[in-house]
């Protein structure tokens with residue numbers, strides 16, 4: 001297999017130093033600590049370090065866009081909960097728009 005080359009030094013092959021489980025703390029879920037399984041590659045020329053996702057580990061799912069993500073989050077909520085999100089000035093504009101959209105869909109379905 002041809003290893004990766006340095007993005008700075010044309011044609012210089014990176015050397016694999018090791019594969020590590022790196023401790024990471026998730027900002028979106030503060031109670032969770034997780035480990036990142038990563039390969040550490042080093043350029044022998046400029047000493048730049050590159051982390052690469054191991055080839056035997058499935059790639060992460062593509063991040064869904066803002067509105068789509070909120071729609072999924074709000075899907076199971078009652079109309080009352082949705083309405084309180086729409087009317088809450090503390091919520092972000094995107095999540096309120098998603099809640100409004102779900103409410104409209106539900107009102108349409110009833111008539």
Ligand SMILES: [Zn+2]
Nearest residue numbers: 006009043046
């Ligand atoms: Zn380099």
